[in-house]
Amino acid sequence: MPGEVYQSHSASVKSSVKKTPVKILVVAGARPNFMKIAPILEALAIRGAGKDTVTFRLIHTGQHYDRAMSGSFFLELGIPEPDINLAVGSGSHAEQTGRVMVGFEKVCQDERPDWVIVVGDVNSTLACSVTAKKLGIRVAHVEAGLRSGDMAMPEEINRLCTDAVSDLLFTTDELAGDNLRREGVAPGKIAFVGNTMIDTLLRNKARAMESVLPEGVIEKQYAVLTLHRPSNVDSAAALRRIFEPVRELARILPVVFPVHPRTRANLTAFSLLNADDNNIRLIEPLSYLPFIGLIARAKMVLTDSGGIQEETTVLGVPCITMRENTERPITCTVGTNILAGTDPAQIRLAISSVLQGTIRSGAIPDKWDGHAAERIVTRLLDEHSVSG
Ligand code: UD1
Numbered sequence: 001m002p003g004e005v006y007q008s009h010s011a012s013v014k015s016s017v018k019k020t021p022v023k024i025l026v027v028a029g030a031r032p033n034f035m036k037i038a039p040i041l042e043a044l045a046i047r048g049a050g051k052d053t054v055t056f057r058l059i060h061t062g063q064h065y066d067r068a069m070s071g072s073f074f075l076e077l078g079i080p081e082p083d084i085n086l087a088v089g090s091g092s093h094a095e096q097t098g099r100v101m102v103g104f105e106k107v108c109q110d111e112r113p114d115w116v117i118v119v120g121d122v123n124s125t126l127a128c129s130v131t132a133k134k135l136g137i138r139v140a141h142v143e144a145g146l147r148s149g150d151m152a153m154p155e156e157i158n159r160l161c162t163d164a165v166s167d168l169l170f171t172t173d174e175l176a177g178d179n180l181r182r183e184g185v186a187p188g189k190i191a192f193v194g195n196t197m198i199d200t201l202l203r204n205k206a207r208a209m210e211s212v213l214p215e216g217v218i219e220k221q222y223a224v225l226t227l228h229r230p231s232n233v234d235s236a237a238a239l240r241r242i243f244e245p246v247r248e249l250a251r252i253l254p255v256v257f258p259v260h261p262r263t264r265a266n267l268t269a270f271s272l273l274n275a276d277d278n279n280i281r282l283i284e285p286l287s288y289l290p291f292i293g294l295i296a297r298a299k300m301v302l303t304d305s306g307g308i309q310e311e312t313t314v315l316g317v318p319c320i321t322m323r324e325n326t327e328r329p330i331t332c333t334v335g336t337n338i339l340a341g342t343d344p345a346q347i348r349l350a351i352s353s354v355l356q357g358t359i360r361s362g363a364i365p366d367k368w369d370g371h372a373a374e375r376i377v378t379r380l381l382d383e384h385s386v387s388g
Contacts, residue, residue: 022384024056025113029063029124032307034073036119039199039373047377059107061100061124062087072287093123093154100127108135115140121155125162133165140380142196144169145176146327168383170376173330173365193375194367197307198314202370211293214256214283219297223253228260229304236270242322243272245347250279258286300354309337313362320350336362
């Protein structure tokens, strides 16, 4: 019978053909993405080596492109050269996002991956997740579920949109999972795996501690400042308010300030640097190892970054976050972070409590143990073998 012939042929094909490896595109675009993808690429390489189970390619969107903002991270963290660089560069949000979408659509059409992995909350994360999903490609979001509740933050919009289209949502803590469940994400799509940024920190901490501190700076006798959020640095009034308490601190403790390009441009444009600010040490953005080495040995860190709140928590260094909200509340409830806001009086209070040593010492959040990337790859491959 024709049916019988067909059945036996199909059975023999099944037994002689190996299962095709799952094909994954890993996306990175901007500085805070690079330390998050490094351990994922490593875990994929280990799982895929010689086993024909997984193939992957690294796509750099080129959102950050300077050596200081991008190239040095690849070198220090041993991240392989990107297979494809879309070289989108800077621009308005729509220009940058649009350019990534156009470039990444072509990559997806050529490569036909089974999965796209995106990390964090930058414009590249949003652009690539939406583009992949519209082509019917499954999306895994690493660092899903973080919410500041502040829709004036471009990153919050990126997080919400990325999570809404993702098929697998990897979270860094249980609060993020709660946020996603509250938004109606099916619990089966959420996996609490830990923090890949902390995987990288733990792997590289010893090397970072060997880095040389800026000249004249003594361990535990300086503060570190980083500022780059548009809400803090794009208006003269906002930047001036934050600078007031920092200037006062600098009279008693040197403040080392690796300056993001947008902040440097605005400090100059708003004429905010005085001749008597010589205890505020402006330096170029640092690469990964010297930066971790710098914050690890600081008396305190003042920042508006997201990731630095997590890194200081693991390093046990007091962190004063100069923002009205944080998408990483676990760093305040468990870690060393103080959410001071942007009111100079509140920032002064936080600084005094660190100087007087009246803050509580923090602890390390659950699963921030250096093994998040392995959990991610295991879950992704399990998911693929079930549904792929
Ligand atoms: C981006 C991310 C932010 C992240 C930050 C870390 C978004 C919406 N924002 O903000 O979440 O915390 O990266 O740095 O994706 N520039 C350079 N060299 C570069 C890159 C940028 O000089 O390699 C300058 C350009 O003038 C550019 C400006 O920095 O216009 C801002 O860069 P952009 O990528 O638009 O956003 P970031 O502020 O860096």
